[in-house]
Amino acid sequence: MNAVVAYSSQTEFTKRYAEWIAEDLGCEAVSIDDEKRFDAGAFDVVVFGGWFHAASLVGGKWLRRAREEHPHAKFVAFAVGATPAEWADMVDEAMGREFPSPEFDGMPRFYLRGGFAxxxxxxxxxxxxxxxxxxxxxxxxxxxxxxxxxxxxxxGFDATDRAAVAPVVACARELACGEGTRV
Ligand SMILES: Cc1cc2nc3c(=O)[nH]c(=O)nc-3n(C[C@H](O)[C@H](O)[C@H](O)COP(=O)(O)O)c2cc1C
Structure with a gap:
């Protein structure tokens, strides 16, 4: 699959999710700070992962720019935070704010609980x-x-969960198979 997982991570919880997703997809996980190794335009599917920092998403600017610069690529995003996924009102509010309509309409996005170190x-x-x-x-x-x-x-806690990446992986596979239009 011509895909890549691009992530931003400080304490490595997002990195761990990115590596699990990459392992399942059979592709690489690359930090968005690793500019030399990384050209999002070279991929059909880009899975992006960022982490919540005081209610804003670290890496969000990179995602915006990458989508603008590479209109042929299909993007799927996951956001990692310390908030329990079951606190749906808080999670929905944060996700809605960071992936606003209409800009991100149609771009699949997921919330995964990270940890705190x-x-x-x-x-x-x-x-x-x-x-x-x-x-x-x-x-x-x-x-x-x-x-x-x-x-x-x-x-401190670690709430990362290997099984939680399954919907992200399934979504990236669907996009790679050409189901759905550019998102
Ligand atoms: C300064 C700071 C602010 C944070 N703000 C939020 C937040 O608004 N919402 C949230 O769910 N988690 C928040 N977190 C928790 C991180 O998103 C969480 O620790 C995440 O797993 C970090 O990802 P990383 O390990 O990839 O760096 C914050 C963490 C720090 C250090």
């Missing part, structure tokens, strides 16, 4: 998280979700 964060993100923890502490007194999120992040 404070020790692997960059220094600016460590500082950002310290502020976030302070804010969450106040909110946690009245909001059970904020309390759960705070507890999970403080201790």
């Amino acid at each position: 404070y020790e692997r964060l960059s220094m600016p993100n460590k500082l950002a998280m310290k502020l976030f923890f302070k804010m969450q502490e106040k909110q946690a007194a009245t909001d059970p979700r904020a309390a759960e999120m705070l507890e999970g992040m403080r201790g």
Whole structure:
């Protein structure tokens, strides 16, 4: 299959999902920062994976530019965050904001739960998280979700799930078979 998985990742949860998807598709997973090795225009199907950072999607700009520059390619996206997938209202709100209509109409997109690894964060993100923890502490007194999120992040967690990539893989295979038009 002439496909590639392009990802952005800081603490490697998105990278792990990208590698699982690439393994199933029999293609490569490449960081979007690896400009030299990587030309999205060389592929029929591009699976993009980015992670949520303060409600915006890291790699989102790259995805926009790649879609504009390579109109023949078919794109499918997955977004990774710490929010539990079952908190559908929060996940739908974030996905709707980062993949707005009409720009992303018709482009398949998925949410996969990642994890949290404070020790692997960059220094600016460590500082950002310290502020976030302070804010969450106040909110946690009245909001059970904020309390759960705070507890999970403080201790660190890994919620990646090998089986969760199946719908992304199936979707990329369908696109590669030519089902559906350019998305
Ligand atoms: C500064 C910061 C802000 C974050 N904001 C969000 C967020 O708004 N929503 C969310 O679900 N997860 C958020 N997260 C959690 C990350 O999306 C999560 O840890 C993800 O697995 C990171 O992906 P990576 O391991 O590929 O870097 C945030 C993490 C950091 C460090």
